[in-house]
Amino acid sequence: MLPICPLADLPRGEALRVPADPPLAVFHTEDGEVLAVDDTCTHQDASLADGWLEGCEVECPLHASRFDLRTGQVDAPPAKRPVRTHRVVVEDGHVYVELSADTPNLPPGVTAGSGR
Amino acid sequence: MRSVTVVGGSLAGLSAVRALRAAGFDGRVTVLGDEVHRPYDRPPLSKELLSGRMSPADLALESEDEALDAEWRLGVRAIALHAADRAVELAGGGLVRSDGVVLATGARARTLPGIEGIPGVHTLRTLDDGLALAEELRPGRSLVVVGAGFIGAEVASTAHQLGLAVTVLEAQEVPMAGPLGDEMGRMLAALHHDNGVRLMCGVGIHAVHAGRHGVDRVELVGGRVLPADVVVVGVGAAPNVEWLERSGVEVANGVRCDSRGATSVPGVVAVGDCASWYDPVSGGHRRVEHWTGALERPAAAVATLLGRGATVGPPRPPYFWSDQYGRRIQFAGAADLADELSVEDGSLEERSFLAVYRRAGEPVAVLGVDRIRPFTRWRRRLDALARAA
Numbered sequence: 043m044l045p046i047c048p049l050a051d052l053p054r055g056e057a058l059r060v061p062a063d064p065p066l067a068v069f070h071t072e073d074g075e076v077l078a079v080d081d082t083c084t085h086q087d088a089s090l091a092d093g094w095l096e097g098c099e100v101e102c103p104l105h106a107s108r109f110d111l112r113t114g115q116v117d118a119p120p121a122k123r124p125v126r127t128h129r130v131v132v133e134d135g136h137v138y139v140e141l142s143a144d145t146p147n148l149p150p151g152v153t154a155g156s157g158r
Numbered sequence: 159m160r161s162v163t164v165v166g167g168s169l170a171g172l173s174a175v176r177a178l179r180a181a182g183f184d185g186r187v188t189v190l191g192d193e194v195h196r197p198y199d200r201p202p203l204s205k206e207l208l209s210g211r212m213s214p215a216d217l218a219l220e221s222e223d224e225a226l227d228a229e230w231r232l233g234v235r236a237i238a239l240h241a242a243d244r245a246v247e248l249a250g251g252g253l254v255r256s257d258g259v260v261l262a263t264g265a266r267a268r269t270l271p272g273i274e275g276i277p278g279v280h281t282l283r284t285l286d287d288g289l290a291l292a293e294e295l296r297p298g299r300s301l302v303v304v305g306a307g308f309i310g311a312e313v314a315s316t317a318h319q320l321g322l323a324v325t326v327l328e329a330q331e332v333p334m335a336g337p338l339g340d341e342m343g344r345m346l347a348a349l350h351h352d353n354g355v356r357l358m359c360g361v362g363i364h365a366v367h368a369g370r371h372g373v374d375r376v377e378l379v380g381g382r383v384l385p386a387d388v389v390v391v392g393v394g395a396a397p398n399v400e401w402l403e404r405s406g407v408e409v410a411n412g413v414r415c416d417s418r419g420a421t422s423v424p425g426v427v428a429v430g431d432c433a434s435w436y437d438p439v440s441g442g443h444r445r446v447e448h449w450t451g452a453l454e455r456p457a458a459a460v461a462t463l464l465g466r467g468a469t470v471g472p473p474r475p476p477y478f479w480s481d482q483y484g485r486r487i488q489f490a491g492a493a494d495l496a497d498e499l500s501v502e503d504g505s506l507e508e509r510s511f512l513a514v515y516r517r518a519g520e521p522v523a524v525l526g527v528d529r530i531r532p533f534t535r536w537r538r539r540l541d542a543l544a545r546a547a
Contacts, residue, residue: 086202086206088530089530091531092530092531092534093534094534094538103488103530103531103533103534104479104486104488104530105449105450105453105479106450106453106454116221119173119176119219119453120199120219120453122218122219122220122221122222123221150206150211150212150213150216151206151211151212151216
């Protein structure tokens with residue numbers, strides 16, 4: 043379990059980019075859900091934490107791909123592959139992420155371990 | 159409506175096919191494309207494809223499991239549209255008749271008179287253009303880029319990073335002054351200088367000279383001569399609309415459309431770089447050549463074609479991005495409407511900032527350089543204002 047932050051530090055409607063390899067994005071939806079995915083858009087190199095959160099969907103800030111944060115599925119192109127999701131646990135007012143063991147879907151030209 | 163022909167097999171055409179199927183249209187869909195390639199993404203051509211970071215396969219726009227049930231006829235060129243029965247005539251003979259037509263023929267790179275056929279002189283619009291240019295961008299060579307717009311600036315940035323000696327020539331005194339205004343155009347000019355790329359503004363080209371192995375030097379008006387192993391001409395794009403000349407479809411710098419993609423001919427809509435939609439915000443027609451328009455607007459045009467145009471809201475304000483010298487530049491809205499410009503975050507000096515363009519106090523455009531998160535919020539505000547207009 044990766045400790046992220048106190049829940050109070052992540053207001054509803056906000057997102058946090060967490061340095062990791064590859065980096066994570068943790069979202070707190072307006073409905074109060076906390077969801078985590080890989081931060082890098084699967085289409086091209088952009089940070090989903092900088093994107094637009096609407097419901098439990100995020101729109102990539104560069105090219106407008108939309109992902110369902112619960113499933114990682116692509117809801118709107120140009121992305122072709124789902125973004126990897128991670129399980130979130132909120133305990134005693136603190137957010138934790140259990141990193142997925144799946145292979146991340148990173149965009150062409152971006153590799154895990156590149157120190158980003 | 160039982161059948162639709164989409165003329166054009168790039169992003170706008172593909173997006174139209176997707177929108178048809180998403181709208182529940184289960185009739186016949188035929189796509190005509192003059193390139194032989196399946197739809198691919200063009201923005202990386204001036205960046206990741208040239209630098210080798212992406213391969214042609216990485217540019218594919220369709221996902222492997224995408225089932226659109228369309229007939230793709232590639233490598234065929236439309237030469238006329240017969241509006242009465244919505245028949246598209248093909249070069250080499252043949253007619254494709256359907257109940258509805260989506261015009262998505264895009265644009266082609268403009269060039270300079272008298273340079274066609276000189277080895278080493280390139281334009282950049284297609285995958286084949288990109289692969290041909292990538293071959294020539296070798297370290298140590300001299301590259302002259304004609305035009306400091308998006309394509310020119312991105313090619314200059316990529317080639318500089320690849321180790322070429324790059325000079326950019328721009329006819330106007332300030333590059334990008336049209337889309338961004340003078341002050342921000344000067345900031346983009348400074349990005350070239352910051353990175354050791356020479357940018358010469360207000361210059362005209364007298365001639366491009368060839369030696370035995372192709373292009374050799376570029377001669378400016380006034381006599382100055384620049385050595386050049388490679389020349390890239392990035393002087394804008396012209397809409398592919400000549401084939402519609404006698405069709406009855408109204409054309410004026412692109413196919414004239416209302417704000418939902420309808421042309422002057424019933425059953426025919428137009429999208430992407432070939433289309434000039436009415437823009438309610440500025441009160442005029444604008445031929446928006448941005449990628450995002452080709453991605454998003456076909457949904458509205460398809461709704462119009464299927465008789466559901468009344469449900470379509472106004473288009474989102476134009477948006478584009480550009481990557482130059484490691485900086486991420488994003489712009490939304492229309493700068494030419496503005497009477498005021500202010501930097502709200504960061505500073506021009508650090509080349510990282512957010513600037514807002516306003517008219518009578520209301521935001522009409524926003525520019526961000528390495529300010530992605532605040533830019534996203536401002537862009538949403540512009541979207542909301544456009545919907546309320």
